[in-house]
Structures are given as C-alpha cells and as structure tokens.
Amino acid sequence: MGGTRLAHARVVVTGAAGFLGSHLTDALLSAGAEVVGIDNLLTGSLDNLAHLTREDRFRLLEHDVTGHIEVEGRVDLVLHAASPASPVDYLQLPIQTLKVGSLGTHNALGLAKDNRAAFLLFSTSEVYGDPDVHPQPETYRGNVDPVGPRGVYDEAKRFAEALTFAYHRTHGVPVHVVRIFNTYGPRMRMEDGRAVPNFVRQALAGEPLAVHGDGQQTRSLCYVDDLIAGMLAVLEHGVRGPINLGSRHEVTITQLADAVMDAVGVHPGIVHVDRPVDDPEVRCPDTSLARELLGWEAHMTLAEGLERTVAWYRRAA
Numbered sequence: 299m300g301g302t303r304l305a306h307a308r309v310v311v312t313g314a315a316g317f318l319g320s321h322l323t324d325a326l327l328s329a330g331a332e333v334v335g336i337d338n339l340l341t342g343s344l345d346n347l348a349h350l351t352r353e354d355r356f357r358l359l360e361h362d363v364t365g366h367i368e369v370e371g372r373v374d375l376v377l378h379a380a381s382p383a384s385p386v387d388y389l390q391l392p393i394q395t396l397k398v399g400s401l402g403t404h405n406a407l408g409l410a411k412d413n414r415a416a417f418l419l420f421s422t423s424e425v426y427g428d429p430d431v432h433p434q435p436e437t438y439r440g441n442v443d444p445v446g447p448r449g450v451y452d453e454a455k456r457f458a459e460a461l462t463f464a465y466h467r468t469h470g471v472p473v474h475v476v477r478i479f480n481t482y483g484p485r486m487r488m489e490d491g492r493a494v495p496n497f498v499r500q501a502l503a504g505e506p507l508a509v510h511g512d513g514q515q516t517r518s519l520c521y522v523d524d525l526i527a528g529m530l531a532v533l534e535h536g537v538r539g540p541i542n543l544g545s546r547h548e549v550t551i552t553q554l555a556d557a558v559m560d561a562v563g564v565h566p567g568i569v570h571v572d573r574p575v576d577d578p579e580v581r582c583p584d585t586s587l588a589r590e591l592l593g594w595e596a597h598m599t600l601a602e603g604l605e606r607t608v609a610w611y612r613r614a615a
C-alpha cells in the first residue's frame with residue numbers, strides 16, 4: 299500500500315479510540331484516507347476522537363471486535379490496534395485481553411480477507427517477554443511464561459502474529475506486523491498505570507514518584523509521533539515484518555523518573571514500591587531492520603517528548 303494509495307484508501311482501525319489508534323487515525327486522515335474506527339471503549343475514550351466530530355471522512359462504530367465485524371462498503375486496509383496495552387489493564391482484564399488478541403484478530407483478519415484488503419497487526423515488544431538477548435532483534439524468539447500474569451497479553455499477541463502469518467500463507471492476505479516498543483505521549487490515559495502517566499500524575503500532584511523495585515530495570519521510550527511515522531513508513535514500503543518500531547535510547551526507570559520530574563519542574567523525590575511479577579529487566583529494540591528497510595528511526599529526545607506530554611496533561615487536567 300503506497301503513499302498515493304493511502305490517500306484514497308478506506309481504512310478500518312480497530313481500537314481507534316485508544317492512544318495509538320487515535321493518533322494513527324489522525325495521521326491517516328491527514329494523508330487523505332477515509333477511516334472507519336471500531337472501538338468498544340473498554341480502555342479507549344471518546345475524548346481521543348472528540349476533535350473529529352465534524353470530520354466527514356471519519357466514523358466510529360462502537361463494537362467489540364471479539365464478535366463478528368460488519369463494515370458496509372469497500373475496505374482497502376485493516377489496522378488492528380484493539381487491545382488493553384498497559385500491564386495494569388491487562389492484569390485486570392485477562393480474559394478480554396486474550397479474546398481480543400485471538401478472536402478479535404481472527405475477525406479483523408476475516409474482514410481483510412473478505413475485502414481483499416491489506417492487514418496490519420499492532421504487535422508488541424512483549425512477544426520477547428523478559429529477554430535474555432539484548433537489544434532484541436526480530437529474530438529473537440523470546441522468553442515468555444505462558445501461565446504467568448503477563449502471559450495473557452504476551453501469548454495473545456504471539457498468537458495474533460501466528461494467525462496473521464497463517465492468513466498470509468493460506469489466504470494470501472497482504473500483511474504487516476509491527477512490534478511496538480514502549481511509546482508515550484498525549485492521550486495516554488492518566489490512570490492507565492504505565493510509568494510515564496503515573497510519574498507525570500504523581501509529579502503534578504507534588505507526590506513522590508512510585509518506582510517499582512530498585513528502578514534499575516530499563517526501557518527505551520519512543521514519542522508517539524515518531525512511532526506513527528514508522529507505521530506509515532511500514533505501509534508505504536509494504537514491509538511484511540515482523541519489524542521492531544521503537545526508540546534505541548535506553549534508560550533506567552530511575553532515570554525516567556528524574557526526567558519526568560525535570561519536565562514537570564518539581565522534584566518530590568521517589569519512593570520504592572513492589573515490583574510486578576515477570577516485569578522485564580531490560581528492553582531495547584534492535585532497529586537495524588527499520589533503518590535498513592524504511593530509513594526510519596525515532597528522533598525525539600526524551601526531554602522534549604516529556605515536555606510536550608506534560609504540557610498536554612496540564613491542559614487535559
């Protein structure tokens with residue numbers, strides 16, 4: 299699906315009311331596409347789409363994609379983003395998480411197949427689990443405990459990748475699989491439980507930032523605009539993947555807490571609290587493939603990205 303085809307495409311986005319789904323919807327509309335969003339608002343929010351109320355090229359179907367998906371008219375591309383994505387959410391919604399990754403992916407692939415449309419799966423760095431290879435290349439097969447608490451998300455996404463490739467091999471559906479590493483920015487729910495919104499909320503309230511464990515575990519944080527640019531590049535270049543998208547700038551969670559305090563301009567300090575079970579020790583993408591195939595990498599610095607994010611939370615509060 300090249301850039302020019304995107305301009306006239308009719309695109310279905312599952313999870314359109316979510317953090318990434320809504321940003322991708324905006325980018326598709328800017329590229330000239332028509333977008334049919336689908337969301338059951340389990341973790342998504344209509345607030346993320348409120349600016350599109352008068353947009354003729356957008357409509358939202360309030361529907362749970364674990365049930366059969368019906369979209370009238372032609373569909374050129376299905377982007378399957380729907381899923382709880384915060385560890386706190388998927389621990390509270392284990393069965394919904396497994397169902398949207400399995401049944402939801404099946405229905406979204408079926409929609410693509412029936413329409414001879416292309417399909418893009420929002421996969422995740424969680425397919426690598428708690429990695430014993432660092433940084434993680436796409437060839438690394440992962441270290442996931444299927445029956446651990448995070449297994450509900452990790453295995454659902456691993457199954458979703460397998461099903462996506464099965465539809466490609468069996469039915470010839472043109473597919474793309476992107477493995478998304480930690481991403482942050484405006485529209486992440488303040489209460490979603492992930493490190494950035496939690497730290498920003500605590501800093502804005504002047505409370506100490508609650509760091510899990512000793513805070514020496516690492517993540518690499520990608521600003522949402524960079525991530526969306528990478529996804530559009532995947533579509534434009536027709537890359538099948540799986541392909542890692544994320545920032546290569548790895549920081550400890552303590553460093554992240556410090557950076558958030560700097561961005562907010564207050565320094566209430568940190569408190570150490572219990573670490574969740576199976577919390578990965580390190581995470582950083584090997585993005586050689588994205589650089590080679592797409593000429594893409596994340597550019598936004600953490601300081602600038604956090605500044606923009608904090609400004610948005612201040613406005614939204």
Ligand code: UDP
Nearest residue numbers: 385491492493494496508509510515551577
């Ligand atoms: N974390 C933390 N305090 C919080 C939320 C998260 O210390 O309030 C830690 C968490 O244990 C993990 C890292 O920050 O090591 C990133 O967590 P997040 O939930 O953002 O995403 P994950 O990478 O685990 O999916």
